[in-house]
Amino acid sequence: MPAMPASVETASALIAIVCASAPVHLVLNLRSLDCAIRLVTGAKAAASDELFHPADLIIVMHDPHSGIDGPTVIRDLRGHDGHARTAVLLLGASSALRRSGIEAGATDVMTGPIDPLDLQIRVCNLLELALARQVLHRQSVAMCRDVDRAGAEAASREREIIRRLMLAAEFRDDQAGDHLTRVAGCAIAIAEGLGLSEGDANDIALASTMHDIGKISIPDSILMKPGPLSDSEREEMKHHAIRGYRMLYDSPSHLLQLASDIALTHHERWDGGGYPQGLSTTQIPLAGRIVAVADVFDALISERVYKKAWTPEAARRHLEEHAGTHFDPDCVAAFVARWDDILGLVESNPPESATV
Numbered sequence: 001m002p003a004m005p006a007s008v009e010t011a012s013a014l015i016a017i018v019c020a021s022a023p024v025h026l027v028l029n030l031r032s033l034d035c036a037i038r039l040v041t042g043a044k045a046a047a048s049d050e051l052f053h054p055a056d057l058i059i060v061m062h063d064p065h066s067g068i069d070g071p072t073v074i075r076d077l078r079g080h081d082g083h084a085r086t087a088v089l090l091l092g093a094s095s096a097l098r099r100s101g102i103e104a105g106a107t108d109v110m111t112g113p114i115d116p117l118d119l120q121i122r123v124c125n126l127l128e129l130a131l132a133r134q135v136l137h138r139q140s141v142a143m144c145r146d147v148d149r150a151g152a153e154a155a156s157r158e159r160e161i162i163r164r165l166m167l168a169a170e171f172r173d174d175q176a177g178d179h180l181t182r183v184a185g186c187a188i189a190i191a192e193g194l195g196l197s198e199g200d201a202n203d204i205a206l207a208s209t210m211h212d213i214g215k216i217s218i219p220d221s222i223l224m225k226p227g228p229l230s231d232s233e234r235e236e237m238k239h240h241a242i243r244g245y246r247m248l249y250d251s252p253s254h255l256l257q258l259a260s261d262i263a264l265t266h267h268e269r270w271d272g273g274g275y276p277q278g279l280s281t282t283q284i285p286l287a288g289r290i291v292a293v294a295d296v297f298d299a300l301i302s303e304r305v306y307k308k309a310w311t312p313e314a315a316r317r318h319l320e321e322h323a324g325t326h327f328d329p330d331c332v333a334a335f336v337a338r339w340d341d342i343l344g345l346v347e348s349n350p351p352e353s354a355t356v
Contacts, residue, residue, distance in 0.1 A: 013127045016040060016055035018073055020066030026059075026091075029116045030123060052080050056130045057123065060106075062092030070097065071104035078105040087130040089122060158255045159206065166209050178349055179298055180209040185345040186294035186335070193334025194290075207259035208291045211266045214244025226305045241267050242276050258287055266291040271325045281328075289328040293319060293335050296326075297342075302351040312346055 014036045017023065022041055030037065040050050044067070051073070058077065062070030070090045077083040090101040090109045101109040107129075108122055166180060184205040191201035215223060218240055222233045229237060244263030248256045265279065265288030272280030284292075300315035310318070316336065323332035335342065 012036075013056040013131060014038060014054070015057045015059060015123070015127075016051075016053070017059045017061065018051060018068065019061040020063045020068050023061060026061075026119075029119060033120065033124060033127075035127070051077070052082055054082060055086060056134075057087045057089065057126050058083070059089045059091060059123075062090060062094075062097055062101075070106075071100045074101065074104040074106050085133065087126040089126055158253050161253070162206060162209060162255065162259070165213055178351065179302065181349050182298045182345060182351070183211070183291065183294045184208050185349070186297060186342060187290050189338035189341045189345070190290045190293060190331055190334045193337045194286075194330060203255060203258060204262075204287045204290060207255050207262055207287065208294065210244065210248065210256075210259040211262045211291050211295060212240060212244065213247055213259075214240035214242070214263055217243045228306050238267070238275050241265075261285045262287050262291050264288070266295055268292070269326050270323075270328050273326075284328075289331050293327050293331045297335070298351070301346065309351060312343060316342075 012035075013033075015030065016038045017026065018040045019026075020041065022039055027037055027039075035056075038050075038053070038055065040048055042048075060070045060073050061068060070092055074088055074090065077086065077088060087107045088105065090097065090106040091114060092101070092109075092111050095111050097111055098109045107126060110119065110122060187208045188201045188205040191204050192198070196204070215237075218237060222229065222236055225233065241264055245260045248260035248263060251257060251260070262285075264276070265284050268274035268277065268279045268284045268288060269292075270281060270284070270289070272278050297312075297315050297319060300310040300318060301312055303309040316339070319327060319332050319335060323329040
């Protein structure tokens, strides 16, 4: 009978044969496939560490009289991480072996007298299946790496966009940078105090740096005015919330969408007396409620042309006194619970002319 030619794919494959003694006839029959063959032999073969070494195909020769119980060997193989999906061919004389072998996890079972050509065909098909699965696995791993890399690059671009928007805000107000840093730090403390995950807290903090981005639309005569605003000027200033939202809301970026919510709602009040929509309680997104506390605290401890800086302790009392009216009481409680962190933030990034 002519030998079956080896395919290009299977020529480099490795077959492990688990048997009681060296199966010369089987090895000779598989030689035409030009595969490497490793024998795991002897009565203790099923318990040998060598059984679990890597292989593209494992052939188990059922011989219970010599200590090789095929289904038991296969169950052991399937319980090993390295062979959970390895192709396994079970060979045996009993036709009753087919069911127990398949139940144990055999990929294929051959029983009765083994036809050499049939064996070659089965082995060749199993090897090609195994090697194709390996190729798919490598492609899947490569795709996952590509997806992870693309995700990291997208996140980096988002942060770059946010950083540049922060720079735009600083061009209009040279105190904006320090203010945004302190607001972001307070936002992290409040978010973590509320039990949010580190990732969610960091997202809110980063998005919070754009809460006043709409102020770039406010005329310098109002934004830089060295004194209290008139009623009409105050109404114009209030427009920064809706304008900031419009700058950001339709971005596909999660961070920019979060920033748009914060820009729109950080001047809303828990009691409904805020602007621009008059939202109340949990109608206000959580991120907006968090930043409202952080923003007001920093505004109070910062000196302005129309007011002196408050001490952190005085600003804290203001927040506590207005919890449940201006502010979400849970956000204020979270802020107070992280008071040592807040003080550390203020000490490391002090507002100009503030008495800490």
